[in-house]
Amino acid sequence: MRLPHRGGCVLLHDEVGENGKFSLMAVWVRFHQRQIMTPCEVFNLMI
Numbered sequence: 001m002r003l004p005h006r007g008g009c010v011l012l013h014d015e016v017g018e019n020g021k022f023s024l025m026a027v028w029v030r031f032h033q034r035q036i037m038t039p040c041e042v043f044n045l046m047i
Contacts, residue, residue: 008032 009028016025037045 010036 007030009030012027012029014025014027015022
């Protein structure tokens with residue numbers, strides 16, 4: 001994970017809709033490494 005190299009931030013993308021048109025917005029979000037899970041970890045929480 002490169003989180004420490006990015007100042008604790010990850011680049012996420014948000015889909016913004018306006019008047020029936022959608023665009024992607026890049027957003028830097030600060031996380032603690034313990035908050036990030038793999039897809040497998042998320043799936044295991046759901047079952």
